[in-house]
Amino acid sequence: MNTFLLASDIPLVMPEFGLMIWMLITFVIVLLLLRRYAWKPILKMIKTRETSIEESLRGAEKARDEIKELYANNERIINEARVERDKLIKDSNDAKETIISEAKTKAKTEADRIVTSARETINNEKMAAITELKNQVAALSIEIAEKILKEHLSNDENQKALVNNYVKDINLN
Amino acid sequence: MFQRNFFPTLVFILCLFSANKSFSEDTIPKKPFNAGELILHHVQDAHSWHITGHTSVPLPMIVKTDKGIECFSSSVFWNKEHEPTEIYTSPSSGYDFFLNHEHLKVAKKENGEFVKGEEGYEEDEEATKAAKILDLSMTKNVFSLLFGALIMCWIFLSVAKMYKKRPGQGTKGLQSLIEPLIMFVRDDVAKPSIGKKSDKFLPFLLTVFFFIWINNLLGMIPFMPGGANLTGSVSITMVLALLTFVITMVNTNAHYWRHVFAMPGVPIGVLIILTPIEILGVFIKPFVLMVRLFANITAGHIIALAFFSLIFIFGEMSTGAAFGVSVVSVIFTVFMFFMELLVAFLQAYVFTLLSAMYFGGAVEEGHHAEAHHPETAAAH
Numbered sequence: 001m002n003t004f005l006l007a008s009d010i011p012l013v014m015p016e017f018g019l020m021i022w023m024l025i026t027f028v029i030v031l032l033l034l035r036r037y038a039w040k041p042i043l044k045m046i047k048t049r050e051t052s053i054e055e056s057l058r059g060a061e062k063a064r065d066e067i068k069e070l071y072a073n074n075e076r077i078i079n080e081a082r083v084e085r086d087k088l089i090k091d092s093n094d095a096k097e098t099i100i101s102e103a104k105t106k107a108k109t110e111a112d113r114i115v116t117s118a119r120e121t122i123n124n125e126k127m128a129a130i131t132e133l134k135n136q137v138a139a140l141s142i143e144i145a146e147k148i149l150k151e152h153l154s155n156d157e158n159q160k161a162l163v164n165n166y167v168k169d170i171n172l173n
Numbered sequence: 174m175f176q177r178n179f180f181p182t183l184v185f186i187l188c189l190f191s192a193n194k195s196f197s198e199d200t201i202p203k204k205p206f207n208a209g210e211l212i213l214h215h216v217q218d219a220h221s222w223h224i225t226g227h228t229s230v231p232l233p234m235i236v237k238t239d240k241g242i243e244c245f246s247s248s249v250f251w252n253k254e255h256e257p258t259e260i261y262t263s264p265s266s267g268y269d270f271f272l273n274h275e276h277l278k279v280a281k282k283e284n285g286e287f288v289k290g291e292e293g294y295e296e297d298e299e300a301t302k303a304a305k306i307l308d309l310s311m312t313k314n315v316f317s318l319l320f321g322a323l324i325m326c327w328i329f330l331s332v333a334k335m336y337k338k339r340p341g342q343g344t345k346g347l348q349s350l351i352e353p354l355i356m357f358v359r360d361d362v363a364k365p366s367i368g369k370k371s372d373k374f375l376p377f378l379l380t381v382f383f384f385i386w387i388n389n390l391l392g393m394i395p396f397m398p399g400g401a402n403l404t405g406s407v408s409i410t411m412v413l414a415l416l417t418f419v420i421t422m423v424n425t426n427a428h429y430w431r432h433v434f435a436m437p438g439v440p441i442g443v444l445i446i447l448t449p450i451e452i453l454g455v456f457i458k459p460f461v462l463m464v465r466l467f468a469n470i471t472a473g474h475i476i477a478l479a480f481f482s483l484i485f486i487f488g489e490m491s492t493g494a495a496f497g498v499s500v501v502s503v504i505f506t507v508f509m510f511f512m513e514l515l516v517a518f519l520q521a522y523v524f525t526l527l528s529a530m531y532f533g534g535a536v537e538e539g540h541h542a543e544a545h546h547p548e549t550a551a552a553h
Contacts, residue, residue, distance in 0.1 A: 011274060012217060012407070012471065018235075018309040019218060019408040023318060027384065027412060030322045035376035038329035042355060043375060045336040052341055 206489055208482035216402045216474045218314045219275050220247040220257060224397060229255040232316060236277060237307040240266035247310070258293050268304055277308045314409070317401030321388045329383070358382050358525060366529035367536065374532045377420060381413060382525040389470065389517030393510070404520070405470030407463065414463035417528040421459075425535040458531055462524060469520050473513055480505050 153159045222230040231248035243265045250257040250272050257272040260280050269280040269287070271294045281288040281297035288295045311319075328347065335348045344352045358379050363371035388409075391399045403409055431437065433451045435444060480502040488495030 011276070012213060013467075015408040015411045016218060016312075016406075017307065017408075019312065019314055019318075019406065020412050021309060022311075022315045023409050023412040026318050026322050027380075027416070030325055030384070031377060031380045033326060034329050034380055038333040039376040039379050041333045042329075042336050042352075043359070043372075045340060046352065046355070046359075049341050 206482070206485045208479065208486060211482060212475050212478040215478055216405060216471050217275060218312045218402075218406060218408075220250070220272060220310055220312055221255070222313050222316065222397055223255075227254040230397065232313065233311045234277075235309040235311065236270070237309060238266050238268060238304045240268075240304075260287055260294060266304075268300075275312075277306055277310075279304055279306075313401045314403050314406055317388070317391060317398060317403045318409070320398045321384070321391050321403065324391070325380075325383055325387055328387075354383075355379060362522070362526050362529050366526065367533040370536045371529075373424075374420070374529065377416070378525050378529055378532075381417075381528060382521050385413070385466065385524055386518055386521035389520060390514075392470065393513055393517065402471065402474055405467060405474055407467045410463045410467040413466070413524065414459040417462060417531060418456075418459035420528075421531045421535045424532060426538070428538055429535050458527075462527055466520055466524055469516060473509070473516060477506050477509055480509075 153162065220234065221232055224230060229251070231246045231251070234245050234247050234249075236243055236245075243263055245261070245263070247257065248255075249261040250259050250270075252258045257275070260269050260271045262269050269282065270277055271280045272278075273293070273296055278296040279300040281295045281300075328351065332348050332351045335345065339345065359371070359375060362382075363375055363378050367374055385404055388403045392402055392404060394400055433455060434448055436447055436451070439447060484495050484499045484502050487498045
C-alpha cells in the first residue's frame with residue numbers, strides 16, 4: 001500500500017488519461033491503416049517473391065539435372081554408336097575375310113577340278129591319240145607291208161623263195 | 174536505456190544559465206540550481222513545446238469539465254518568459270485554471286485574491302474535483318505521437334507502393350532498409366515464438382516494433398518535432414501493454430487456461446501455490462512490458478540529464494570546475510547517445526519479442542514440453 005502511495009506522489013509514473021486516449025486512437029488507426037495498406041501487401045509480396053525464388057532455384061536444379069541427364073544420354077548414345085561402328089567394322093572385316101577365304105577355297109577347288117579334268121582330258125586325248133597313232137601305225141605298217149609284199153612278190157622268183165621259206169619254216173616247225 | 178534529448182537539454186540548461194545571469198544582473202535573488210526538478214521537468218509531458226531560451230510553441234488545450242468542452246491555447250498560462258505560471262479564467266466555464274507541474278488545476282481564491290505559495294499559485298482541491306477536469310490537450314507527447322504516426326504511415330505506405338510497383342524484384346532504397354527489419358520481426362520474432370499462427374499477429378507486432386523504434390529514435394532528435402519523451406511515458410507504454418494484454422486474452426484457448434488454473438502433471442498441493450502465481454502472471458506479464466519500456470527510456474533521459482546537471486552543480490562552486498566537468502559530461506553523453514541508438518532498437522525488439530511470446534502462449538496447442546511453464550511464471 002505504501003508503495004502505491006509513493007507511486008502517486010511521483011507524477012512520472014502516473015499515467016495521463018488524456019495522453020492514453022490520444023495514444024489509443026492514434027495507435028489503433030495507424031495499426032489498421034498499416035495492416036490494410038502496408039503490412040498485408042508487403043508480406044504478400046515478400047512471400048510471393050520468396051516462393052518464386054525458391055521455385056526458380058528448384059527449376060535451375062531441375063534444369064541442371066536434366067542437362068546432366070542429357071549429357072549422360074549423349075555420352076551413352078555416342079558410346080553406343082562407337083560400339084556399333086566397331087562392331088560393323090569388325091563384322092565387315094570378318095565378312096571380308098570369310099568371303100576372301102571362301103573365294104580362295106572355291107577358286108582352289110575350281111582350279112583343282114579344272115586341272116584334274118584337264119589332266120583327264122589330256123590323258124584321254126593322249127590315249128586316243130596313242131590309239132589313233134597305233135591304229136595309223138598299224139594301218140601304215142600293213143600298207144607298207146602290203147606294198148613291200150606287192151613289190152617283193154611281183155616276180156615269180158621271190159614268190160617261190162617266199163613259199164619256200166614258208167615251207168621251210170613249216171618243216172622246221 | 175540512456176540519453177534521449179540531450180541537445181534540447183543542453184539548450185535548456187544554457188538558457189537557465191543565461192537566465193540566472195540576467196537575474197543576477199537585475200539583482201533578483203539567484204535561485205539555487207535544482208537538478209531533480211530540472212530532470213523531472215524534462216522527462217515529463219508538457220503543454221507547450223520549448224524551443225530555445227524564452228521561446229516556446231504554444232499547444233492547443235482541449236479540456237472537458239462539468240460545464241462542457243473548451244479549447245484554448247496553452248499560451249494563456251505564459252508569463253513574459255514563456256513559463257506557464259499565470260492563471261487563465263475561462264470565459265465559457267468561469268474556472269480559474271492554472272498549470273501545477275503541467276497538470277491543469279483550479280486555483281484557490283481567498284478574499285478575491287489568488288493564493289500564492291512557494292511554487293506559484295495554490296490548487297483549490299475541492300473546486301478541481303468538482304470541475305471533473307478531463308485534460309485531452311494536444312500536449313508535447315501528443316504532437317510527437319501524431320508526428321511519429323505520420324512518419325510511420327509515410328514510410329510504410331511508400332514502401333508498400335514500391336513493392337506494388339516492382340513486384341517480384343529486388344529491394345531498392347527505403348525498401349532495402351525496411352525489408353530486413355520486417356523479415357527479422359517475421360522470421361526471428363514472430364515465427365519462433367508463435368509458430369504456425371504467427372501471420373495473424375504480424376501486423377500488430379510489426380506496428381508495435383516500428384512504433385517503439387521510430388519513436389525512440391525521434392526522442393533522440395534534439396529539436397522539435399523530436400525530443401519528446403514519448404516511449405518513456407508510462408501512458409504510452411501502458412496503452413501498448415494493454416493492447417498486448419487484450420490481444421492475448423482474445424486469442425487464448427482452453428490449453429492456456431488449463432495451464433493457468435491447473436497445470437497438468439502438478440500435484441494438488443503444489444497447485445495451491447502455483448495457480449495464484451499463474452493467475453497473477455497473466456496480469457504481471459503486460460505490466461512488466463509497460464514498466465520495462467517506460468523505465469528503460471526514462472532512465473536514459475535521467476542519466477544524461479544528470480550528467481549535464483553535474484556541470485551546473487559544479488558551476489555553482491566555480492566556473493573552472495564546471496568547464497572541467499563539462500568535458501567529462503559531454504564525453505559520457507556522446508557515449509550514451511550511441512548506447513541509446515542501440516537501446517532504441519533493443520527495447521523495440523524486446524517489447525515485440527515478449528508480446529509475441531505471450532501471443533504464442535495463448536494460442537499454443539498441447540503436445541509440448543511443459544516443464545518450463547512454472548519457471549516462466551515464477552520468473553515474472
